[in-house]
Amino acid sequence: MSAEGRNYSVIKYLTPFQTLKNKEELAKVYKYMASAYSKNNQEDKSFEYYTKSKLKYLEAGNKEQSMEVTLDIAYLCSTQNHNLETAKKIIQEYIVFAKETGKDNLLANGYYNWATLLIEDNPNESKMFFKKALEHNNKAFNEKTYITINNNLGVLYNEMLQKPDSALYYFNKNLDLTIKTNDLNEICTNYINIAGCYYYKSEYNKAIEFLNKANELEINAYVDKTKSLIHNFLSINYEALGDYEKGYKNLYKHTQIQNKINEELQSIKVSELQIFYETKEKDLENKALKNQNSLLESKRKINLLVLFVLIGVLISIIIISLLTVKNAKKKQLIAEQEKLLEKQKLATTLKEHELQNIDLMLESQENERIKMANELHDNLGSMLATLKLNFQNLKRQKEGLIDEENKLYEKTDDLIEEAYQKVRDMAHLKNTGIIGNEGLVPAVKKMADKMSILNLLEINVIPFGLKDRLDNKLEVSLFRMIQELCTNIIKHAKASEVNIYLTQHNGTDINLIIEDNGIGFDPKAVKSSEGMGLKNIEKKVEQMGGTFSIDTIKNKGTTIIIDIPL
Structure with missing residues (x-):
């Protein structure tokens, strides 16, 4: 049997064990599956299961094993040029952790991985860290680590320093x-x-x-x-x-x-x-x-019930259409004003004023969402509530109805109640208060639940390090970015799975990664559209002092990475 065949056998054998209740044992299963996928050149699956393993080790309280798995993730990132900086951050965090523990075997692993990243960019500094890794490994000798360090030192001398002897x-x-x-x-x-x-x-x-x-x-x-x-x-x-x-x-x-x-x-x-x-x-x-x-x-x-439902739906459509037209006119007016202002600005201040216009647009959108939510709740909601009350009064006046008519009244009452609740849900969904009251992570999770479609689209939210609340304005901005990006995925990506990673690094910065397994796209061909839009999100991130990058390959999905300093 080929090595690839053995690796598939390992994956097939381990798959049923994913139902284990013991978190640490389940973390081991995920780690072994990630390794098998890696040896079969399936880096995407390998990354997925290494991430699951890391999270399970953390849940089990085993931080040391979690950090060891983090090194595997860093290695996968380092093999892809666009993720090299992410790999460096991960290894730096591991070295800090290793110094805190004072364990030589952990320090040897940390310095060895850091030296590996520096081989091409800074060979001499890489050599120094390889030597430090050897020193620590000699104190807590590990044969596998020793062999790996020697191999990399040989490659460094041969390929980079041109010293084959x-x-x-x-x-x-x-x-x-x-x-x-x-x-x-x-x-x-x-x-x-x-x-x-x-x-x-x-x-x-x-x-x-x-x-x-x-x-x-x-x-x-x-x-x-x-x-x-x-x-x-x-x-x-x-x-x-x-x-x-x-x-x-x-x-x-x-x-x-x-x-x-x-x-x-x-x-x-x-x-x-x-x-x-x-x-x-x-x-x-x-x-x-x-x-x-x-x-x-x-x-x-339910022939009679159809009439009531159609009337309710028609009223809802008319009100929503009016609000949409009104909103579109206001957006058009704002766009015209922005174009007029842009013509009057000097070339040296173009970038600064363009970013200010984005803030105005986002604030306007938030106000429109709140107004639409209030309109739905106060007007259409009160109309449906009144309709329900009148219908219940009508039922009480019709005493002695036959069973069939009683069922009809009860069914109509249920549908009116359902319509009322849907209007309330729509109002709440449009309202940013959910962010202010509960925080960013709960808001994103609720949004993911509402956007997920059973057996068609699964949206996963994976937070890490977000223990305290952020500034409300920052939370609202991040939420709207995530909401816009997820909406774009639903509209265009044809994806079946979306992962949202929300990470806070040592209280210094926020890292947001949104990845999907959809059809990908050409970022250069993206045109501006309603909503925040990719270009406006990028400019907003730049205004906040952060970085915005898109990694997309046709038919292999898209990954958007946003880093914002606190």
Whole structure:
């Protein structure tokens, strides 16, 4: 069985254990599944389960294990250029935690991971932190950490400092140790690294010798990736020797393996989508059947009720339409005023005044929401309440009704009550008071519950570190940003899952990440629209001294990251 097959078997075996009640044991299950997904090149799934593991460890009160999982998340982030800064923040937090504990093994891990991030940008500083990691690891010796640090030091000397002889010193130390333990995966890694040193020394035959040794080993982790790398490296060395025939053969093998990896990933995605859509089709069929039966039953009993419902709906539509038209006219007037002001502004103050206009627009929108909520509650709500009272009086005056008529009155009373409650809910949904009274996190969670659609869209809210209330104006701004972004996802992304991460880092800044698994989009092609809009959100964040970034790939979802200092 291939390594990929074994990893799928691990995932399949562990999946039923996700119902464990013990939080720490469940955290371990999530961690093992994340590792298996990572080895199968499914970084998105790996990140999802590492995050679940971290949160479960925190719930279980095991902060040390939670921080260890955080390093795995940092590694995944570091493999993606757009998440490098996030990886640095995570590792810095881990080092602070390690210093607080005073444990050498934790400090060794922290310094090693930090040094890894600095290899390309600052090789000399990276070397210093690798040495510090070795010092701490020698005090609380861990063989795996020791081997990893030596490997990275070798890469640093060979690739960045152009000192292949110094690199060979560290690689050979590891080779002696891994041969004793018969760790085939590490032996293979060392052979490849040693071959790299001989390549830089222009000793191509020696490099080919070690690459062939690596290729002969029966490794069980990252098999396809490793084999692809070996054949690619062999083709480069043969080309350097002028043996183009062997160079081409190895390049062809490299391409074959890469195609195999891509096909397997595509097959996984297709299988997941097929299962998803088959499930959705069955759900839709069941719902359609239930609705059909319900309609047939209703037609026989509630002909009169339809009239009352239609009248209520018609009144609601008319009032909402009037309010919408009025709101649109006011927005149009504000837009015209903004355009007139922009023409009069000097080029040197354009940016400052543009940001001020955004604040005015947001304030106007908040006032309109409050006014609309009050109109719904005071006017339409009072009308429905009066209608309910009159209907109940009518029922009391009709004593001695037959059972069938009594049921009809009761059904009508229930529908009027339901319509009244819906109007109240609409009023409350538009009102920003929910933020002022309960805070940002409860407001976002309620919004997510209302926007989520059973079996079609799941919106998850994952807060971390938000223990105290923020400034009310900041909470309202963040809530409106989240609300606008989620609305855009519902309208355009065709996503089935949305994750909202709200994080407060040591009381110094707020990090907001909204990610979906939708169809993605081209940020450059986005046009301004009603509401806050992406461009206005970006400018608002900039005004607050923060940063705004969009990571989106066609058919692979979108991630929006907002960092705002407190």
